[in-house]
Structure formats: structure tokens, C-alpha cells
Amino acid sequence: MTDEPTGTDPAATKTAELSCAGCGEIVFPSEDFCENCGRRLREGAAAPAGGPGPARREGATTKQYRGGADPARACAHCASRTIDAEGYCGACGMRQPAERDHVEITVPAGAAGVSDRGRRYARNEDALALTGHATGVAAVVSDGVGSSQRPEEASRAAADTGAAELAARLDAGTDPQEATRLAALKAAAAVAALAGSPGEAPSCTYVSAVVHGGAVTVGWIGDSRVYWIAAQEPPEDAADAGVEADTADLAELTGSAQLTEDDSWAAFMVAEGALTEAEAEAHPNAHVITAWLGADAGEVHPHVRTYRPSGPGTLLVCSDGLWNYFPAPAALAALVDGSADALGTARTLVRHALDAGGRDNITVAVIPLPTPSTEQPR
Amino acid sequence: MSHPHFSISVDQNKFLPEGGREVHAIVSVEATDTRGSQPVRVDRTRAGEVIIIDTSGSMSYPETKLRAAIEAAQTAIDTLRDGVEFAVVSGSNWATMVYPAQPGLVAADDRTRREAKRALGRLTASGGTAIGSWLRLADELFGDRDGIRHAILLTDGKNQHESAEELDAVLFRCGGRFVCDCRGVGTDWEVAELRKVASALLGTVDIVADPAGLVADFQAMTEAAMGKAVADVALRVWTPQTARIKFVKQVMPTVEDLTGRRTDSAPQAGDYPLGAWGSEVRDYHICVEVPPGEIGRELRAAWVKVVVPGEAGEEPQVLASGNVLAQWTDDEAASTKINARVAHYTGQVELAAAAQEGLQAYRDGDLETATARLGRAVVLAGEAGNDAMTAMLRKVVDVIDPVTGTVRLKRDISKAAEMELDTRSSKTVRTRKDETVNSRRGQG
Numbered sequence: 001m002t003d004e005p006t007g008t009d010p011a012a013t014k015t016a017e018l019s020c021a022g023c024g025e026i027v028f029p030s031e032d033f034c035e036n037c038g039r040r041l042r043e044g045a046a047a048p049a050g051g052p053g054p055a056r057r058e059g060a061t062t063k064q065y066r067g068g069a070d071p072a073r074a075c076a077h078c079a080s081r082t083i084d085a086e087g088y089c090g091a092c093g094m095r096q097p098a099e100r101d102h103v104e105i106t107v108p109a110g111a112a113g114v115s116d117r118g119r120r121y122a123r124n125e126d127a128l129a130l131t132g133h134a135t136g137v138a139a140v141v142s143d144g145v146g147s148s149q150r151p152e153e154a155s156r157a158a159a160d161t162g163a164a165e166l167a168a169r170l171d172a173g174t175d176p177q178e179a180t181r182l183a184a185l186k187a188a189a190a191v192a193a194l195a196g197s198p199g200e201a202p203s204c205t206y207v208s209a210v211v212h213g214g215a216v217t218v219g220w221i222g223d224s225r226v227y228w229i230a231a232q233e234p235p236e237d238a239a240d241a242g243v244e245a246d247t248a249d250l251a252e253l254t255g256s257a258q259l260t261e262d263d264s265w266a267a268f269m270v271a272e273g274a275l276t277e278a279e280a281e282a283h284p285n286a287h288v289i290t291a292w293l294g295a296d297a298g299e300v301h302p303h304v305r306t307y308r309p310s311g312p313g314t315l316l317v318c319s320d321g322l323w324n325y326f327p328a329p330a331a332l333a334a335l336v337d338g339s340a341d342a343l344g345t346a347r348t349l350v351r352h353a354l355d356a357g358g359r360d361n362i363t364v365a366v367i368p369l370p371t372p373s374t375e376q377p378r
Numbered sequence: 379m380s381h382p383h384f385s386i387s388v389d390q391n392k393f394l395p396e397g398g399r400e401v402h403a404i405v406s407v408e409a410t411d412t413r414g415s416q417p418v419r420v421d422r423t424r425a426g427e428v429i430i431i432d433t434s435g436s437m438s439y440p441e442t443k444l445r446a447a448i449e450a451a452q453t454a455i456d457t458l459r460d461g462v463e464f465a466v467v468s469g470s471n472w473a474t475m476v477y478p479a480q481p482g483l484v485a486a487d488d489r490t491r492r493e494a495k496r497a498l499g500r501l502t503a504s505g506g507t508a509i510g511s512w513l514r515l516a517d518e519l520f521g522d523r524d525g526i527r528h529a530i531l532l533t534d535g536k537n538q539h540e541s542a543e544e545l546d547a548v549l550f551r552c553g554g555r556f557v558c559d560c561r562g563v564g565t566d567w568e569v570a571e572l573r574k575v576a577s578a579l580l581g582t583v584d585i586v587a588d589p590a591g592l593v594a595d596f597q598a599m600t601e602a603a604m605g606k607a608v609a610d611v612a613l614r615v616w617t618p619q620t621a622r623i624k625f626v627k628q629v630m631p632t633v634e635d636l637t638g639r640r641t642d643s644a645p646q647a648g649d650y651p652l653g654a655w656g657s658e659v660r661d662y663h664i665c666v667e668v669p670p671g672e673i674g675r676e677l678r679a680a681w682v683k684v685v686v687p688g689e690a691g692e693e694p695q696v697l698a699s700g701n702v703l704a705q706w707t708d709d710e711a712a713s714t715k716i717n718a719r720v721a722h723y724t725g726q727v728e729l730a731a732a733a734q735e736g737l738q739a740y741r742d743g744d745l746e747t748a749t750a751r752l753g754r755a756v757v758l759a760g761e762a763g764n765d766a767m768t769a770m771l772r773k774v775v776d777v778i779d780p781v782t783g784t785v786r787l788k789r790d791i792s793k794a795a796e797m798e799l800d801t802r803s804s805k806t807v808r809t810r811k812d813e814t815v816n817s818r819r820g821q822g
């Protein structure tokens with residue numbers, strides 16, 4: 001979760017203006033379901049597992065842990081079978097674990113991702129999408145801005161729209177840099193369209209990674225990150241391990257590195273030389289982001305970069321729920337064993353973030369490189 | 379009958395520390411016309427009105443008191459809209475029909491208004507005061523009718539001619555059957571007694587120290603009654619099996635503890651009667667004790683609904699609903715924050731108690747306690763921005779330091795000033811900046 005500098009506190013207000021399309025009953029903007037007939041009132045909020053989400057392509061599999069919106073399911077706390085449409089138990093009152101509390105996704109191309117509610121927040125406001133495309137794999141991670149309204153819808157829309165657009169563009173032969181930029185802009189438009197009024201602007205971060213041939217193209221807005229974890233670090237005495245600035249468009253990757261630069265207050269202060277990295281991280285403003293997707297975001301300028309790893313390794317696309325605990329590439333590298341089991345790696349990373357406190361939603365997509373799919377047909 | 383449009387908004391800090399059990403929320407219930415901000419249309423609402431005038435002997439000392447009461451009742455009758463069924467009752471040791479002659483209600487029109495006003499003009503004062511018997515007649519007049527049922531009760535004295543038990547029994551019977559606004563005229567009546575009546579019958583209580591003020595007051599009261607569009611509204615509060623409601627208090631426009639008014643209505647739910655509603659807002663402070671939960675868990679600590687009785691044999695209708703939530707967090711900044719509106723109303727509940735306790739101590743001759751409690755009231759009234767309370771307090775104490783609450787009792791506190799403060803001590807104001815809410819999420 002991330003703070004937006006101009007965030008306003010939403011009141012828990014219900015005002016009836018709308019009526020249910022199914023039965024005509026008066027419904028409230030804050031409700032996900034009609035209280036009368038149970039019809040879903042809003043798209044996006046906790047979409048059912050396996051549903052026709054825009055990013056779900058043929059071949060992608062999604063494993064959803066814990067219950068969905070099955071009205072007959074038993075309460076996870078008291079076993080009573082009285083869960084209501086809003087997800088609260090009719091006996092003990094506990095909000096039921098949502099399908100988004102823990103999501104695991106694998107794609108046949110050998111990539112996988114895990115998104116988890118963490119230990120502190122009631123909801124998972126991160127979203128994750130993975131997709132195959134004509135020449136490789138793409139992943140999108142989005143983190144809802146906690147101070148905006150309906151951040152979980154914003155991140156869902158961003159990840160699904162971004163991944164679908166990326167795949168469509170790449171399948172159509174668009175250059176990966178351009179596809180990355182266009183997908184981010186389309187995701188931005190989808191999130192901006194969620195705002196029901198000028199006062200509420202569901203907002204989120206956005207980060208994408210596309211693997212094509214032996215190269216990686218990343219695009220981002222906000223403070224979700226991409227890391228490259230090299231299977232073998234360059235020798236200690238190598239002068240510039242990690243990113244070697246090459247041409248303007250393409251950087252060589254020799255060792256583990258962070259491939260994105262946060263749009264955050266902390267990153268800005270460090271870049272300006274006003275604070276050291278440690279000082280910025282310790283500051284209360286550290287997690288205030290300076291760019292985001294949302295109706296109040298102004299014009300969105302996605303950052304896009306392409307890298308060419310010099311050897312095999314693993315790409316991590318993650319929200320700050322993971323990198324808060326392991327900001328340095330070396331710290332993440334220590335947790336990645338370089339096995340081909342992408343799902344196992346993602347689970348391990350999430351488990352480490354949970355063990356470290358799980359103070360935020362945790363999401364990570366893991367893409368081994370070279371991907372098995374580049375050698376075999378999908 | 380078409381209902382006004384009700385909405386519920388909940389203002390709270392849902393975050394509890396690890397092991398935290400007490401959930402507080404301010405629940406605002408607002409009724410507006412369905413078409414927007416216009417007042418609720420009431421023209422076709424069925425309504426009954428009973429006006430009860432004290433005609434005990436004291437009402438003619440001075441004679442202006444009875445004359446003012448008659449004139450006020452006549453104005454109230456003029457304020458009734460056509461078709462409202464009404465009656466006028468006079469009260470002394472027992473209750474007597476003034477109009478119509480036989481027990482019953484008649485529809486207001488030009489003729490019945492004229493006849494009722496003429497009958498009022500013939501009233502004379504004699505005998506004692508037995509408020510319970512007057513209310514019992516009003517209850518018989520309303521019978522089992524539906525729609526708005528409203529009474530106005532005017533008295534000038536203590537309930538001396540029946541026992542407190544008799545009055546309590548009548549109040550128990552009449553609670554929920556009609557709403558009664560009570561007015562004390564002069565300074566010889568008992569504030570606590572009339573407050574008990576008004577409270578039991580979901581009405582207001584006020585003092586009209588000078589009989590000359592009665593006409594305007596009766597007109598305002600009748601206009602308010604004519605503005606009610608729906609009767610028998612209730613607040614339904616559902617709580618988890620393992621939770622316990624600590625209290626449900628109305629905190630705006632006046633402080634009224636509703637906790638003991640609960641009637642079980644559905645599994646794990648109880649109804650608290652709210653009386654009749656027009657276009658208005660009322661705020662409630664709800665406190666629920668829940669079993670402690672794990673960090674990160676979210677609980678619906680209370681599900682609050684506005685309900686009205688359904689058609690005969692039907693389920694009650696739910697007109698609005700809202701959630702009071704609890705979520706456990708290890709973020710101390712989040713869990714230790716006190717919601718501004720919870721604090722605001724908590725202060726005003728304490729203010730009402732401090733003022734009433736201070737006045738009771740003063741009457742008991744315990745001037746030290748009186749000074750301390752009224753000084754505390756001065757501080758709380760200042761904090762809440764309750765200027766009306768501050769002004770009334772300054773009629774009974776000289777304020778030396780409004781911040782610390784250092785005060786001195788006035789040498790000659792007038793009976794009217796003391797009773798005015800007592801009667802109106804439970805009136806509250808909404809937060810000065812009541813848009814400030816506290817539902818901010820933690821930082822990630």
C-alpha cells in the first residue's frame with residue numbers, strides 16, 4: 001500500500017441514488033452486491049476466480065486459495081454458514097478471507113506470481129497479471145493507493161488492462177518499448193475511468209516487465225519495482241557490476257540490479273542529494289509517491305527501459321510489500337535459489353516478507369530467463 | 379404512505395490495538411425527501427394530535443398563565459393542517475375532554491378549529507396535578523391508530539396528586555404508543571419529572587419561564603409535529619454472537635441514553651425506538667464490546683439499520699443500513715487515534731452530566747461540588763463549541779478562567795436560570811467541522 005500526497009479521507013457514507021439493475025432495489029455506491037437479490041453491482045471488485053478477466057489468456061492457469069463468494073461456504077472463524085453478500089459472517093461478524101487474500105498464478109511459459117494480503121491489512125489491494133505473448137512472457141503488478149477510494153479496483157483494472165494490452169500489442173508485432181508504453185497508458189485510462197466523481201479517484205501504481213528474445217523491457221509509474229537477479233554475480237573485482245549503461249535504449253546487465261527508479265518522494269530527495277538513501281527511507285514521507293494512475297494523476301508519463309542480461313537469471317516484478325523488507329538486489333538474490341520453479345520462488349519470497357512482518361500487501365511475479373517457453377512452443 | 383429517504387453514515391476509527399475490545403462509532407441517520415434536498419412531503423401523512431393543558435388551580439396564579447396557555451393552544455390548533463385528527467384535554471386531579479366533548483379525535487377543518495378554540499376559551503383552573511391520568515386519556519384517544527401520533531403536554535406544577543409509581547406505570551404503558559413534547563411553564567414544576575416523561579415518550583422537554591413565550595413555542599412545536607412524515611422509526615442493531623452492546627445513545631440533537639430501550643427483534647439484533655421523523659438528522663453513539671481478534675482481521679462489530687413497521691403481517695422495512703467495523707492493527711498511530719466526532723460527543727455527554735450534577739449539588743447545598751462540576755461544564759461547553767450552554771452556564775456562575783474551569787457560583791441564581799440550564803443541559807451541537815473524519819488507512 002502506498003500513500004498519495006493529496007489523498008483525502010473517505011467518509012464511510014452511504015447515500016442511495018442508484019437502483020439494482022436486477023431487481024430495482026435501491027442500492028448504495030459502497031455496496032458490491034444488491035442486498036435484495038444479491039446481484040453483483042460493480043465490476044472489478046473481487047471478480048470471481050476463473051472469470052473472463054481481460055488478462056486471462058488461453059493457457060494461463062490461476063490457482064485461487066481460500067473461498068470465493070460461495071454463499072453456502074462456512075465461516076473461516078466459527079464455521080457458521082451465514083456469510084452475507086458483503087462478506088461478513090452472520091454469526092461472529094468476521095469478514096471472510098477474500099479470494100484476493102492469497103492468489104497464485106502460473107503460466108505455461110514457466111513464469112509464476114503470488115499476491116498476498118499480508119498480515120496487517122484487511123484486504124489485498126495489490127493486483128497481479130501474468131500472460132504469455134508471441135515471443136515470451138509479460139507480467140504486470142499494481143499496488144492500490146491506500147488513501148484513495150476503492151484502491152483494490154484501481155489495481156485490478158491496471159493489472160488486467162495493462163497485461164491484456166501488452167499481449168495484444170506484442171502479438172501484433174509492436175516494438176516492446178512502444179507496447180509497454182501504450183499498455184501503461186491504456187491501464188492509466190482504465191483506472192482514471194473508475195472515478196465516479198471528482199472527489200474520489202481510485203489510484204494505483206503500475207509496473208510491467210516483458211521478456212522478448214533475450215531482452216527485458218520494463219515500464220512503470222510509481223514505486224512498484226522490477227529486479228534482475230543474476231544466476232551468477234560477476235567477479236568481485238569487476239568494476240561496475242549490475243547495470244552497465246550502454247546505449248540510450250539498451251543497457252547490459254551483468255549482475256543483480258534494480259531495473260526501475262521509484263516515482264517517490266524518497267527517490268526524489270536522494271536524487272537531489274538532499275538526503276542519503278538511509279535518511280530518506282527513515283523519513284515519514286518515504287512512501288509518498290509522486291506519480292500514479294488515477295483520475296487525479298494528471299498526464300501520465302510511463303518510464304520505459306530495455307535491458308539485455310549477459311547471462312541467465314530471474315526477473316522479479318513486485319510491490320513495495322516485498323521490497324520494503326529487501327530493498328537491495330543482493331538481499332533478494334540471497335532468497336532466490338535460481339531454480340526453475342518460479343512458483344516456488346514466488347512463494348518463498350512472499351513467505352520471507354510475511355515472516356518479516358507482512359506490514360503491507362505482498363506481490364511478486366517471477367520470470368526465469370531464459371524462459372522455458374522460448375525453447376518450446378506454447 | 380411514502381417514506382422519506384433515509385441514509386446512514388458511520389464515523390469511527392475502526393482500528394483497535396492488539397487485544398482491543400471496545401468499538402466506538404457515531405452513526406448519523408438522516409431523512410430527506412427522495413427528490414433531493416426539499417423537505418419531506420407530509421400532506422398525505424395520517425396524523426393525530428392531542429393537546430393537554432394543565433388547568434390545576436395554580437394555573438390561575440397569576441391568571442395570565444392560564445390565559446397564555448389557552449392562547450398558545452389556540453395557536454397550535456390553527457397550525458394543524460386540514461385533516462389532522464385532534465383533541466384538547468384539560469388536566470387537574472384527572473383528565474377532562476375539552477374538545478370534542480366525547481372522548482375521540484376529530485379531523486381539523488375550519489369548523490372544528492373554531493369550536494375547539496371556543497371550548498378552550500371557557501377553561502377555568504382548579505384542582506391538582508396528576509400527569510399520569512392525563513397521559514392515560516391521551517393514550518385512549520390515540521387508540522391503536524397508525525401514522526403520526528403526537529401530544530403536547532403543558533404543566534406548571536409538580537405531579538402531586540398521584541404517586542411516582544402511578545406515573546411510571548402510565549409511562550411504561552404509553553412508551554412507543556405516542557410521542558409527547560413536554561413544556562413547563564413558570565418555575566414551580568420539577569425538571570427531572572418532566573424530563574422523565576418526555577424521555578419515555580421520545581419527545582422534547584423545555585422551560586417556558588415567561589408565559590408570554592408560550593404562543594411562539596406551541597406554534598413551533600406543532601409545526602415540527604406537522605413536519606413528521608413517518609412514525610415508529612427504529613434503529614436496529616445487529617451484533618456478533620460474542621459481542622455485547624455497551625451503550626446506544628442519541629447524542630444529537632439531545633443526549634438520550636437508549637441502551638435500556640432495546641427490544642429483541644431478530645437473531646442477534648435489537649430495536650431501539652426513535653419515534654417520528656421529518657426531514658432531519660440525528661446522531662447516535664454506539665459502543666460495542668467485541669472479543670479480541672488477530673492483527674489484520676476485520677470484524678463487523680455492528681450492523682445498523684433504520685427500520686419501520688411493515689404492512690400488517692409483513693416484515694419491518696429496512697430503509698438504510700451501515701457497518702460499524704473493527705480491525706486490529708499493530709500500527710499504534712492508527713489504533714490510538716480517537717475519532718474527532720466520537721470525542722466531540724463524548725465531551726457533550728459529559729457536559730450534560732456535569733451541568734445536571736452541579737445543579738443537583740447546588741440544590742443540596744453542596745456548594746463545593748456544585749462549583750467543581752459547573753466549572754467542568756464550562757470547560758466542556760467551550761471545547762464543544764456549545765455556545766448556548768456557555769451562555770446558560772454564565773447565568774449561574776462567574777467564569778474566572780474558562781480553560782481550567784475556574785468558576786464562582788453567582789450570589790443570586792435565579793430559579794428560572796437554574797431550571798433553564800437543567801432543562802436544556804442535554805442539548806448538543808454538531809461538530810464545528812464535522813466533515814473531518816478519521817477513516818484513514820495506515821501507511822504502507
Ligand SMILES: [Zn+2]
Pocket residue numbers: 020021022023024025034035036037038039
Ligand atoms: Zn437486486
Ligand SMILES: [Zn+2]
Pocket residue numbers: 075076077078079080089090091092093094
Ligand atoms: Zn463466523
